[in-house]
Amino acid sequence: MATYDDIYTEPDPVDPDTMANLGPLRHLAGVWLGNKGADINPKADGPEHRVFTERMEVQPIDPQTNGPQLFYGLRYHTHINAPDEENTFHDQTGYWLWEPATGLIMLTLAIPRGQVALAHGHAAADATSFVVEAKRGATNYGICSTDFLEQAFRTDSFRMEVTIHPDGTWSYSEDTVMQVQGKPEPFIHRDSNHLRKIAEPQPNPWLKRTQAKAAG
Numbered sequence: 001m002a003t004y005d006d007i008y009t010e011p012d013p014v015d016p017d018t019m020a021n022l023g024p025l026r027h028l029a030g031v032w033l034g035n036k037g038a039d040i041n042p043k044a045d046g047p048e049h050r051v052f053t054e055r056m057e058v059q060p061i062d063p064q065t066n067g068p069q070l071f072y073g074l075r076y077h078t079h080i081n082a083p084d085e086e087n088t089f090h091d092q093t094g095y096w097l098w099e100p101a102t103g104l105i106m107l108t109l110a111i112p113r114g115q116v117a118l119a120h121g122h123a124a125a126d127a128t129s130f131v132v133e134a135k136r137g138a139t140n141y142g143i144c145s146t147d148f149l150e151q152a153f154r155t156d157s158f159r160m161e162v163t164i165h166p167d168g169t170w171s172y173s174e175d176t177v178m179q180v181q182g183k184p185e186p187f188i189h190r191d192s193n194h195l196r197k198i199a200e201p202q203p204n205p206w207l208k209r210t211q212a213k214a215a216g
């Protein structure tokens with residue numbers, strides 16, 4: 001882990017073009033649809049297997065600095081429905097972040113069960129697959145849940161593997177491992193999907209303003 005003596009001086013200059021500095025995350029920008037999602041979730045009488053349809057919007061944000069640390073990133077929101085159900089099946093929002101200097105990838109995730117996580121991994125800028133992970137109890141890349149979830153569905157770890165395919169589509173497979181109250185073994189809540197692009201991403205706000213200014 002890098003240590004920093006000067007924690008205030010920011011990198012200068014900073015390139016305003018997020019898409020040009022996103023490393024492997026550039027493949028995730030855009031609006032995506034996948035209708036062959038697969039879910040295994042915990043139910044009282046055992047694991048429930050469901051298929052789902054997912055629409056995910058992933059848009060570039062402006063570069064972000066923590067003192068000397070520089071991140072480029074994407075803001076995402078995914079909305080999932082199960083066939084024949086009007087109510088949302090799963091909703092999730094957060095950021096994908098990339099630190100070009102170190103190859104650090106982070107995923108923040110928030111779901112409206114009262115649960116948040118910060119997962120991380122490392123990859124090369126030209127990688128076409130990468131993994132991010134979070135563990136309950138870690139103060140850096142951890143998981144926080146409501147009191148109810150801590151008691152009933154204690155979520156111990158999260159791991160997501162992303163694969164970029166040569167045709168421009170991408171897929172993910174994620175395991176959320178939880179200890180369900182009264183069960184002897186951990187439960188693996190597993191989700192996967194394959195997403196195809198239905199719209200291109202918008203330029204990040206700073207780049208958009210820079211381009212508008214240049215155009216007069």
Ligand code: HEM
Pocket residue numbers: 039041042043052080089090109111113115117149153155158174176178189191192
């Ligand atoms: C495509 C992604 C996902 C889908 C479709 C999905 C769907 C579901 C469904 C249908 C349930 C059962 C709900 C119920 O019976 O009330 C469930 C439970 C749960 N999920 Fe997910 N989930 C996904 C991802 C995640 C992720 C990423 C996390 C956390 C990192 C998570 C955490 C939980 C927890 C803690 C429960 C148990 C809570 C409960 O049943 O009351 N899920 N999920």
